[in-house]
Amino acid sequence: MSDERVARAAALLAERGLRGEVAVEGHEAEIAAVRVPAAEWERIAGEEGAALADELKRLGFRYVALDLEPAD
Amino acid sequence: MIRERALEGKKQRLREILRECGSVVVGYSGGVDSVFLARVAVEVLGRENVLAVTGKSDSIASWMEDTAREVAERFGIPWVEVETEEMRDPRYAANPSNRCYFCKSELWTRLDAVAAERGFRVVLDGSNADDVGDHRPGAVAARENRVRSPLLEAGLTKAEIRAWSRELGLPTWDQPAAPCLASRLPYGMAVTPERLRQVEAAELGLRGLGFRDFRVRHHGAVARLEVDPAELPRVAPLRREIHAAVQNAGFGRVLLDLQGYRRGALNEGLPAAQLVQLGGAR
Numbered sequence: 001m002s003d004e005r006v007a008r009a010a011a012l013l014a015e016r017g018l019r020g021e022v023a024v025e026g027h028e029a030e031i032a033a034v035r036v037p038a039a040e041w042e043r044i045a046g047e048e049g050a051a052l053a054d055e056l057k058r059l060g061f062r063y064v065a066l067d068l069e070p071a072d
Numbered sequence: 073m074i075r076e077r078a079l080e081g082k083k084q085r086l087r088e089i090l091r092e093c094g095s096v097v098v099g100y101s102g103g104v105d106s107v108f109l110a111r112v113a114v115e116v117l118g119r120e121n122v123l124a125v126t127g128k129s130d131s132i133a134s135w136m137e138d139t140a141r142e143v144a145e146r147f148g149i150p151w152v153e154v155e156t157e158e159m160r161d162p163r164y165a166a167n168p169s170n171r172c173y174f175c176k177s178e179l180w181t182r183l184d185a186v187a188a189e190r191g192f193r194v195v196l197d198g199s200n201a202d203d204v205g206d207h208r209p210g211a212v213a214a215r216e217n218r219v220r221s222p223l224l225e226a227g228l229t230k231a232e233i234r235a236w237s238r239e240l241g242l243p244t245w246d247q248p249a250a251p252c253l254a255s256r257l258p259y260g261m262a263v264t265p266e267r268l269r270q271v272e273a274a275e276l277g278l279r280g281l282g283f284r285d286f287r288v289r290h291h292g293a294v295a296r297l298e299v300d301p302a303e304l305p306r307v308a309p310l311r312r313e314i315h316a317a318v319q320n321a322g323f324g325r326v327l328l329d330l331q332g333y334r335r336g337a338l339n340e341g342l343p344a345a346q347l348v349q350l351g352g353a354r
Binding site: 025026028031034038041044045046049053063064065066067068 | 258261291292296297304305307308311314315325326327328329330331
């Protein structure tokens with residue numbers, strides 16, 4: 001189940017033109033941890049990030065969060 | 073005009089309720105509501121008829137305890153601390169969704185004993201009119217221990233309490249809500265002193281970086297930060313400092329929730345029936 005969600009989440013990022021990856025975290029695998037290059041941060045830490053979170057939650061995640069360790 | 077008259081009526085009602093009580097022990101956390109209630113109680117009943125009591129345990133952030141002490145000293149509110157031992161209760165430590173029931177049962181039992189020993193007639197809490205309807209198993213414990221809620225009884229809302237607190241010069245008037253540290257752990261994750269210390273250390277770090285309204289949610293090796301949306305733009309420039317502060321508290325991975333801080337986030341995704349059932353259970 002996790003692998004399927006990760007692939008679909010990565011596709012959603014790509015649809016928005018975001019380079020990044022998604023991992024699953026949390027003791028119930030309930031968190032989508034999104035890692036993007038630091039240059040994308042300002043874009044994602046705001047309204048666009050909240051909208052992305054809504055989409056990722058529909059895949060079955062309870063929380064969607066940005067990894068503070070950048071992808072680059 | 074009508075709103076002002078309504079507010080004046082609520083203020084009058086609050087004073088009447090306090091006079092009915094005669095002498096009171098106030099459950100005093102150092103938060104907006106309990107500080108306000110203790111301050112007004114002293115004004116209405118006199119210092120000799122009021123005792124503010126703070127429950128001291130690992131689940132209370134040290135800065136809240138400091139606030140409680142400082143405000144009591146500055147405003148002449150008689151104040152004591154009592155140790156509470158909810159951490160020793162396995163029903164609390166297991167962290168079910170009605171965890172607050174066991175914590176508040178312990179607190180109100182202790183405060184009831186203090187009131188009896190010192191001759192105070194009534195124990196009060198700081199619940200207000202906005203608290204009705206939330207998932208609040210702690211309110212069940214208050215009812216069972218005959219704790220009165222004068223702010224709620226008078227119909228005072230949080231906004232009204234903040235405004236009146238400001239008029240009274242209370243430094244807590246704009247203080248963000250600050251529930252106990254155990255509220256940062258997902259239901260089902262055992263509450264331990266070590267985990268609470270991790271949360272407190274991480275939150276102190278963020279507070280030191282100037283963040284005001286946020287939570288550090290404990291997910292084992294992962295910390296998930298919920299920051300007020302208005303403060304989110306500050307995260308990117310302070311990323312390295314935030315990361316270091318939270319990792320120093322013992323977390324391996326640091327995540328920033330993309331939807332920001334919202335009240336009751338740990339209830340998200342849980343079936344309502346489960347919350348209600350657990351909320352009413354002992």
